[in-house]
Amino acid sequence: MARDRICKTYDREVVLPIRAIWRATLRRCRGDQIKQLRQRQSVALLSTGAVLAAFLLAPLSFASSAEVSGYISAETRVFENAASYPGQESGPTGAVIFEPEFYHEWDGGESAFEAIAYLRKDSADEERDLFDLREFSYLWVNRDWELRVGISKVFWGVAESQHLVDTINQTDLVANPDGEDKLGQPMVQAVYVSDHGDFSLFVLPGFRERTFPGEEGRLRGRYWVDTDNPIYESSGEDERVDFALRWKHYIGDYDVGVHYFRGTNRDPGFVPGFDSEGNVVLRPYYELMDQVGLDLQLTRGGWLWKLEAIARESEVDRYSAMVGGFEYTLYGLGGSVMDLGLLAEAHLDSRGENAPVAFNRDLFVGGRLTWNDEADTNLVAGTFWDAENGSTFARVEFERRLGSRHKLEVEVQKLMNIDGFDPLYPIRRDSFLQVALSRYF
C-alpha cells in the first residue's frame, strides 16, 4: 500500500526572534525548573510503569483477543558535508527505535484499548533519545457516538508536501525532519457521527513540547534549542487545557473538513537565552493562538485536487497560509503494472518572505512511483523551490519489504542553492542519506 510519506517542512525549526516575543519573556527561577523537571521525571516513570504493566499483564487477563505487534528498527544517517557548527557530530550517526503496540477490544468492538510506546536511542545526540507514549487510550463506540480518552494521535488534512491544518499533535522533529512523526497528545475526544458529517470536540489537557536536535545533533542552527527551558505565553504553561472543534464530511466527490482551535501554538518561536552552563541557546516560545482552518479534496477520475488553508491569530501575529495543488496518477506505466503519481502543490503565506517558515512562497513538484509488487515497493521524490530566492530542497524516499517481516527504507535529503535569508540557511550543509532496516512482529 502506498505509504504516503512525503517531505514536510523544517518550518520554525530555525532561529526567528520575533521582536514582540521579548515582551512575553518569562523569568523563572531555577528552583521552579528543577521542581518541574522532577515532576516530569516522575510522570515519565509512572507512565513507563503503566505501559509495561499493560504490555505484560493485559495479554494474560484479556487472553486470546489481545494483540501485540510492532517493530524494532536500526537506522543510520550519513551527511554529505562536515558539520557547520562547533559541537555537532560530523560523522555518521545511528539510532535504534523500538515501537511495540498493544490492542484489545471487547463488548463486540464497542470498547477498545490501545497502547503504543516509542523508544529511541541515538548514538550522538542525547536530545534524540526519547521515550514517548504515542497512544495510550480507551475508545468507546456507541452507534452515533464515539469517545476517546487518553493519549492519542489524530490527523487532519489532505495535502502531501505540508500538513498545515494538522494541528492537534506536536511534531517529533528529531524522529524525522520531514515532520510526519508526531508525539502522543493527552485528549478527550467526543465524536458525533451524523448524516451531515462527523462533529468532533477535543479537550486537550497538557501540552507537548516539540523535540529539537541538541548540541551534538545536525539539522539545527548555530544555537541549539534548549528544550529544558521553554517559555509559555499561558500562565498555565504546559498544563493549560486547549480546545478544538472539527467537522468532517464527504459529499459526492468532495471530502471537506473545517476546524477551530484555541490554545497553545504547537509551532514555537525562539528567544535567545543562556542554558545552565552559560551557552547561548534558543528558548522555545509557545504563544497562545486562535486558528480556523479548512481542508478540501476533490476526487475525480485520476485527479485529486487538494486545498488546505488556515488563519491564525495571536497577540503578536495575524496571518493566513495555504497549500493547494493536485495529484494525478498514471496507471499501468508503459504497459506494466506500475503506477506513477504526479504531484504539484503551491505554498503561500500572507507574511510572504518575512514568514518564519521555510515554505512561504514555494512550489513543490514530485512523483510517487508504485511498483504494485508483492514487496510493496515504492519511491516518492519531491522538490521544494522557493519562488523568490531560488532555494531548493529535495527529498527522496524509497521503501521495500524484504521477506515477510523486514522492511528497508532509504531517504535522501538534499539542500541546494540555499539563499542566505532563507529559513533553511542554517541547515544548508545538512544534506543526508538515511538507511533504516526494520523487523516487524
Place this chain on the structure above:
Amino acid sequence: MKPRTSKVLAFQLAALLAGLANGLNAQSPEERGLEIAKEMDLRDTGFGDSKAELEMQLTNRHGETSSRQMGMRTLEVVGEGDKTLIIFDQPRDVKGTAFLSYTHKVGPDDQWLYLPALKRVKRIASNNKSGPFVGSEFAYEDLSSQEVEKYTYKYIKDEVVDGIDCFVVERYPVDPKSGYTRQIVWVDKERYISMKLDFYDRKGALLKTLKFSDYKQYLGKYWRADQMNMVNHQTGKATRLLWRDYVFGNGYKARDFDQRSLQNAR
C-alpha cells in the same frame, strides 16, 4: 371470393402468430445472457451482510510465494452496489491498513484508504479499476461487487466443466476504464454460480483465468467459494485466495462502513 379471402387471411394470421410465438420463445443470445446474469444476481440478493478472513497467496513466475492476510466485511446495499471494508493483518508492516469501498452500479466507486502509522484517512482515486489489488493478480474490478449493470451479456453455449453442467456467457464491461474487452464466464446451471472466468485484455488476448472451488452454502441459500485461483497466462504469476470463517447476519449498519469505522477497525 369471400371464403377464399378469409382463408388467406387466416393463413397469414396463423403465420404471424406462429412467428410471434417463436420470437417470444427463442430469445436472442444477448437476452439469454442477461437473463442468466439477472438470475445469478437474484439468487445472491438478500444476504444482508457477511464477514470473512482471507489469505492471499501470491506466486511469482519463479514459483516463489508470499502471503497476505486480511479481514473482509461486506454490507449489501439494496438498489446500489455493496459496501466493503478490508483490514490488513499481514504482512506485519501493513497491519492495520484498511480499505473502504462503496461500489456503485453506475459511475466510479468511492474509495478510502486508512494508513495507521499516520492515522490518516485518504480518499483515493477509483479509476484504476484495472490496477492490481495489493500486488496480486486480482484487479480492483475483479474483487468489487459484481453488479448486473456493469456488463452487457451474450449467451454462447452449454458446456460441462469439471463434471458440472454450465452455461457459457460472454460479458463485456460497460466502463471504458476496464482492463478487459470481454470475459467468458462458466455458470453452474443448477446453482447459478460462477465456476470459471476467462479475462481478455484490451488487445483481445487471453490474460487471466480464475477458477472457483470448494463452494459452501450459507443461510441455506448463498454460495461462497473457499478457494479462488487466478492465473495470469501472460506473466506466469498466480494468486490464490483462501477464504475462511464466513459469518453472515452480523447486523452491520451503514455506520460500520464509514470513515470513522475505517479508522477504528482491526
